[in-house]
Amino acid sequence: MTSADRLIESTRELLWERGYVGTSPRAIQQRAGAGQGSMYHHFAGKPDLARAAIGRTAEELRATAEALLGAPGPALERVAAYLHRERDVLRGCPVGRLTQDPDVMADATLREPVRETFSWLAGRIAGVLREGRDRGELVPDLDPESTAATVVATLQGGYVLARAAGSAELFDRAVAGVLHLLTAYDTSTRREVGRDS
Amino acid sequence: MTSADRLIESTRELLWERGYVGTSPRAIQQRAGAGQGSMYHHFAGKPDLARAAIGRTAEELRATAEALLGAPGPALERVAAYLHRERDVLRGCPVGRLTQDPDVMADATLREPVRETFSWLAGRIAGVLREGRDRGELVPDLDPESTAATVVATLQGGYVLARAAGSAELFDRAVAGVLHLLTAYDTSTRREVGRDS
Numbered sequence: 470m471t472s473a474d475r476l477i478e479s480t481r482e483l484l485w486e487r488g489y490v491g492t493s494p495r496a497i498q499q500r501a502g503a504g505q506g507s508m509y510h511h512f513a514g515k516p517d518l519a520r521a522a523i524g525r526t527a528e529e530l531r532a533t534a535e536a537l538l539g540a541p542g543p544a545l546e547r548v549a550a551y552l553h554r555e556r557d558v559l560r561g562c563p564v565g566r567l568t569q570d571p572d573v574m575a576d577a578t579l580r581e582p583v584r585e586t587f588s589w590l591a592g593r594i595a596g597v598l599r600e601g602r603d604r605g606e607l608v609p610d611l612d613p614e615s616t617a618a619t620v621v622a623t624l625q626g627g628y629v630l631a632r633a634a635g636s637a638e639l640f641d642r643a644v645a646g647v648l649h650l651l652t653a654y655d656t657s658t659r660r661e662v663g664r665d666s
Numbered sequence: 667m668t669s670a671d672r673l674i675e676s677t678r679e680l681l682w683e684r685g686y687v688g689t690s691p692r693a694i695q696q697r698a699g700a701g702q703g704s705m706y707h708h709f710a711g712k713p714d715l716a717r718a719a720i721g722r723t724a725e726e727l728r729a730t731a732e733a734l735l736g737a738p739g740p741a742l743e744r745v746a747a748y749l750h751r752e753r754d755v756l757r758g759c760p761v762g763r764l765t766q767d768p769d770v771m772a773d774a775t776l777r778e779p780v781r782e783t784f785s786w787l788a789g790r791i792a793g794v795l796r797e798g799r800d801r802g803e804l805v806p807d808l809d810p811e812s813t814a815a816t817v818v819a820t821l822q823g824g825y826v827l828a829r830a831a832g833s834a835e836l837f838d839r840a841v842a843g844v845l846h847l848l849t850a851y852d853t854s855t856r857r858e859v860g861r862d863s
Contacts, residue, residue, distance in 0.1 A: 626823030
């Protein structure tokens, strides 16, 4: 790792552990094993480093999501794979948690990658659902945009519920719930759901 | 308001504005216009006051939810009324936000009312959906427990997305999404959704 990389990784860890206000330039330097000169050679200051750190976290989330959502296979299977991917549920979402850091939210340049990540994710999932609808896997009535927003909100809210309970149970149930609701829109299962009882 | 009430209300405001660690007994007394003697006459200390403050916030959320979920009318209309009730979306949920306060989460007696509120809410919504299913308003295939968890998670995640964007748009879309998904389970609309296209 270059010293710029070490500085970014240390900033990510400290932002996660202590939040923006609790992360001092000195703590970053110490954790990275880098001097003040090296830090200011690579970065204009703490906000600049935080932008790089948050940008990298956002990039990782996108890469992981894209690997699952962009895979071959039926649309709902790809959405389910993303919802089920191994997550450290009680730790929470590294991007979602930034919305609770008042200093990150107050700085437009720090908030932008957070906003952009969720906007991208909702759009990407909507695209997968649209594809599934166009291929006849999903019924025409499925609304890709609002469904995608519900999927992203279910995950982010699932983390909140898991944190409140100290248990992943409600997270898992919420994910199972949205996937079950979607079965009524799956052309391979809808007859059973829609059938008169 | 009694001075005990003023102390509780001041603690609620300060917990919201500054979090647990940023809320000093002195700041509580000042805002409440109460002396140290009065505070320690009514409460054993800051944790005790915080418990009372969090308990009251949780109680209010339950009362508001119960007024809508316990109203007469079809199950889905009651759930929709709860999802649509006027909310200060960008401000966030006063209970959900407590999950982001590390000091609240670290203290089992402060976390308990947060956990309990969400557990109650998911259970209450599941009860409304079960009632709707038993009355034939919803198809037998609807799963009340997982659907209720999805509804609660959609709200909490919607707040996260709204905060990230500085806009209620994704919150509104996520709420519309879960309600639209539910139309396939509504016996008065399912034929259109389930029909072969």
